[in-house]
Amino acid sequence: MTTDQLKNINVNKVVDARGTSCPGPILAAKKAIVDVKAGEIMEILATDSGTQKDIPAWAKKMGHEYLGVIDDAGTFKLYVKRLK
Numbered sequence: 239m240t241t242d243q244l245k246n247i248n249v250n251k252v253v254d255a256r257g258t259s260c261p262g263p264i265l266a267a268k269k270a271i272v273d274v275k276a277g278e279i280m281e282i283l284a285t286d287s288g289t290q291k292d293i294p295a296w297a298k299k300m301g302h303e304y305l306g307v308i309d310d311a312g313t314f315k316l317y318v319k320r321l322k
Contacts, residue, residue, distance in 0.1 A: 249280035263289040274320045282316040
């Protein structure tokens, strides 16, 4: 998805993992995904740059769709669509 598409996406759940380093954002995403229904979108907020690699890999492994990331002045907004 393009940055503009991501900025206008309807998010169903926001996970704030800012200020945590690996594996904090992944653990927060794992815990929160259970509250997201199939077809819904979760936004993960993180400040650890490693999250940009970790979340896409986790999403793929778990069978979810990684939609993209927006770098908003040092806060990464990562988007995952739950598929199952």
